[in-house]
Amino acid sequence: MTNVKVKSVAKTYGPIPVLTDISTEFEEGSFTSLLGPSGSGKTTLLRIIAGFIKPDEGIIMIGNNDVTNVPVWGRNIGMMFQSYALFPHMTIAQNVAFGLERRGIKGEAARKEVDRALEMVRLSGFGDRTPKQLSGGQQQRVALARAIVIKPSVLLLDEPLSALDRRLRQEMQVELLRIQRESGLTTIFVTHDQEEALTLSDKVAILDRGRIVQIGEPETVYERPLTRFAAEFLGDSNFLSGKVENGAVRLSNGTVVRSDSALPGNGADVTLAIRPEKMSLATADSQPNRLSARITTVIYAGPVLSYILETPDGLPLKLFAQNRDGRVLREGETVSLSWSPEHTIAVAN
Amino acid sequence: MQNDQLALAQTRGSVDPRVKRPLPAWVSTTALLLPTYGWLTLAVFLPLLTMLAFSFMSATPMGKTPVEFTLKQYRAFIDQPYLLRIGFNSLMMGFWTTLFCAILGFLAAVALVRATVGKTREALLVLILLPFWTNGLVRVFSWTMVLRENGFLDNLLHMVAPDAGSISILYTRYAVVLGLVHGYLPYMILTCYIALVTIDDAIIEAAASLGARWWTILYKILIPMAAPGLISGAVLIFIPVIGSFMEPRILGGRVGVTMGTVIEDQFTQAFNWPLGASLSFTLLAVVLAIFATFSGILRRGTAG
Ligand SMILES: Nc1ncnc2c1ncn2[C@@H]1O[C@H](COP(=O)(O)OP(=O)(O)OP(=O)(O)O)[C@@H](O)[C@H]1O
Ligand SMILES: [Mg+2]
Numbered sequence A: 001m002t003n004v005k006v007k008s009v010a011k012t013y014g015p016i017p018v019l020t021d022i023s024t025e026f027e028e029g030s031f032t033s034l035l036g037p038s039g040s041g042k043t044t045l046l047r048i049i050a051g052f053i054k055p056d057e058g059i060i061m062i063g064n065n066d067v068t069n070v071p072v073w074g075r076n077i078g079m080m081f082q083s084y085a086l087f088p089h090m091t092i093a094q095n096v097a098f099g100l101e102r103r104g105i106k107g108e109a110a111r112k113e114v115d116r117a118l119e120m121v122r123l124s125g126f127g128d129r130t131p132k133q134l135s136g137g138q139q140q141r142v143a144l145a146r147a148i149v150i151k152p153s154v155l156l157l158d159e160p161l162s163a164l165d166r167r168l169r170q171e172m173q174v175e176l177l178r179i180q181r182e183s184g185l186t187t188i189f190v191t192h193d194q195e196e197a198l199t200l201s202d203k204v205a206i207l208d209r210g211r212i213v214q215i216g217e218p219e220t221v222y223e224r225p226l227t228r229f230a231a232e233f234l235g236d237s238n239f240l241s242g243k244v245e246n247g248a249v250r251l252s253n254g255t256v257v258r259s260d261s262a263l264p265g266n267g268a269d270v271t272l273a274i275r276p277e278k279m280s281l282a283t284a285d286s287q288p289n290r291l292s293a294r295i296t297t298v299i300y301a302g303p304v305l306s307y308i309l310e311t312p313d314g315l316p317l318k319l320f321a322q323n324r325d326g327r328v329l330r331e332g333e334t335v336s337l338s339w340s341p342e343h344t345i346a347v348a349n
Numbered sequence B: 001m002q003n004d005q006l007a008l009a010q011t012r013g014s015v016d017p018r019v020k021r022p023l024p025a026w027v028s029t030t031a032l033l034l035p036t037y038g039w040l041t042l043a044v045f046l047p048l049l050t051m052l053a054f055s056f057m058s059a060t061p062m063g064k065t066p067v068e069f070t071l072k073q074y075r076a077f078i079d080q081p082y083l084l085r086i087g088f089n090s091l092m093m094g095f096w097t098t099l100f101c102a103i104l105g106f107l108a109a110v111a112l113v114r115a116t117v118g119k120t121r122e123a124l125l126v127l128i129l130l131p132f133w134t135n136g137l138v139r140v141f142s143w144t145m146v147l148r149e150n151g152f153l154d155n156l157l158h159m160v161a162p163d164a165g166s167i168s169i170l171y172t173r174y175a176v177v178l179g180l181v182h183g184y185l186p187y188m189i190l191t192c193y194i195a196l197v198t199i200d201d202a203i204i205e206a207a208a209s210l211g212a213r214w215w216t217i218l219y220k221i222l223i224p225m226a227a228p229g230l231i232s233g234a235v236l237i238f239i240p241v242i243g244s245f246m247e248p249r250i251l252g253g254r255v256g257v258t259m260g261t262v263i264e265d266q267f268t269q270a271f272n273w274p275l276g277a278s279l280s281f282t283l284l285a286v287v288l289a290i291f292a293t294f295s296g297i298l299r300r301g302t303a304g
Helices: A042-050 A092-102 A107-120 A136-148 A166-183 A194-200 A218-223 A228-233 B002-011 B025-055 B072-079 B082-115 B118-133 B136-147 B152-160 B173-197 B201-209 B214-225 B227-242 B246-255 B259-268 B273-303
Strands: A004-013 A016-026 A031-035 A057-062 A077-080 A154-158 A186-191 A203-208 A211-216 A238-245 A248-251 A269-274 A289-301 A304-310 A316-322 A334-339 A345-347
Touching (some): A004 A042, A016 A042, A016 A057, A016 A211, A042 A077, A042 A154, A042 A186, A077 A136, A092 A107, A092 A136, A136 A166, A166 A194, A186 A194, A194 A218, A203 A218, A203 A228, A211 A218, A211 A228, A228 A238, A228 A269, A228 A345, B025 B273, B072 B082, B072 B273, B082 B173, B082 B259, B082 B273, B118 B173, B136 B152, B136 B173, B136 B246, B173 B214, B173 B227, B201 B214, B214 B227, B227 B273, B246 B259, B259 B273
Parallel strands (some): A031 A186, A031 A203, A077 A154, A154 A186
Antiparallel strands (some): A004 A016, A004 A057, A238 A269, A269 A345, A289 A304, A289 A334, A304 A316
8 A cells, every 4th residue: 555646747649748747646545536528638647657658757656666667567556447358368266366476476375365356346256257258347346356466556447437337337336435445555547427536536636638637535626626627527517707896706797796715806807616506596585696597498307407597698507406396497487596605616717 | 923912911011112032041041152162162172082083093094004993002101111201301391380480470470469550560561471472483592592602691691700601501401491481471470460469458458567577478468369370370381381392392402302392293203193192191181180189289278
């Protein structure tokens, strides 16, 4: 168990910078998700940590060792791939024992470790089968057993669950989290799926065009996004832009909106992000921030109602409401929305 | 008429209402298999059967001598024991050529698959296959230019070390194997290449992440996974090599007497087609026996 540090890592392919000045630390025993749109450099960062790609600049530390120039086979990493990547010509037990053999662990000692690892992923008794005889979910669990049996310094996973169907995927998420907690492995997990990232991780890192725009606990990143991109990529957001005026923000339509965020000086342009579920239909004792808007679309999704609205000056807004009293608003109705200054986040553009 | 209407009724709702009753399955099966079996009959079984018939004759049926049915041609190895030594030499020649082809071809295929991407890979593959498309005779004769005394190789050596003697290996078994390896290597590269490109990169990366260095990846992953390619390459090479006569004759000179040259002599020089045919079939039997043993060992090896 060790931490992983990435310091000023940069990588370019030809003229295109894929990673720019990435510096971050993955704490000992923590589960960190790398989240970002396609092409943002998640896989590249993971493969640089693994040692498959050499960064143009910067260093990688695993524990107290600078491993920047250590080849993959010397880094003691556990890796899981989207395609499982089991050795098809070996049995399950041989697959799991492969890394142990490389470390000189053979015979009875190896067999015990293999059995324990297979037990951990709930595949005891499958040792004599071949990968072909297992389902996709089972194969991925073998891959996990193979990766953790060597007690790696860090566990690296590149969208390992995306080949599985939804139910199996959720099952595997639970398994993965349980095993990560039991083994206490420092884990870095690449995913496209925000829900997966939020539910599994101790930390979420949001990547945008080769930069980490924000890293923090899921709650912090969700409740306090630092940039417009982060607010938009993780969950949904309404954006309001205006100018700072006496510690509040005046929108272009004249409405004044209050925010608890630290605002820049008078006259500066700011963008405010408000989560759609943080807005509510205004009642007598409502919050100080208000806007009126006309409902253009109603999306009925059972427990949650989504409304798409438009302010008189043409600004699109979203509102998520609990389906508490069974009252569904109609399209075309004009309503008054309100929300608290606490949930009004000033974000960088 | 009634049947037609029935068929029409059955196919109602299909795209084309004029569709007739489908042909019985055996007709289409036969039609599909006919080209394959027709070709096999024409190209393989007919010539082979003719040769088999020849091998039981007492003399070539084109001369004046009366032709009788006899088994004596198959006693050649007993009557002329020197054929045993030649046969053994031919097998060794096949063995060494196949072995070198396997080592070189596999490594070349690995390099081709792993070290290059996209277009360069195809260009290299074409270059490797080039000797394949050059005339075999030209290819072999060009080796005599390189290997003979005061040939290209000697000249090269003398440029570095003027006092050194000749290192000519022309008219030795080494020269024969060299020429054969050069000629047959593309088969091995191709079959190994085909087996290797199907291996997912992630499998190799997984092995590396578990601590395997390149030689472990080679022995534990690449060779076992590409074994079918190695085996089919070996079969493709071993059989024609032990029957080859051009390379042994041109590059081997006096030591280049092999089953291939002996058989060729029977057809071209001695005009003894029955003996040539019987030697060919004996050779074929030996090769099949070798493969049978080999595949048995392989099967037991993988099962255990
Ligand atoms: N070998 C390469 N040569 C050139 N460009 C590359 C190479 N590998 C990646 N890239 C580029 O680097 C960028 C980042 O790629 P990367 O695979 O890290 O993205 P990602 O965030 O993992 O995306 P995805 O979610 O689609 O997997 C992409 O624009 C990609 O085109
Ligand atoms: Mg990726």
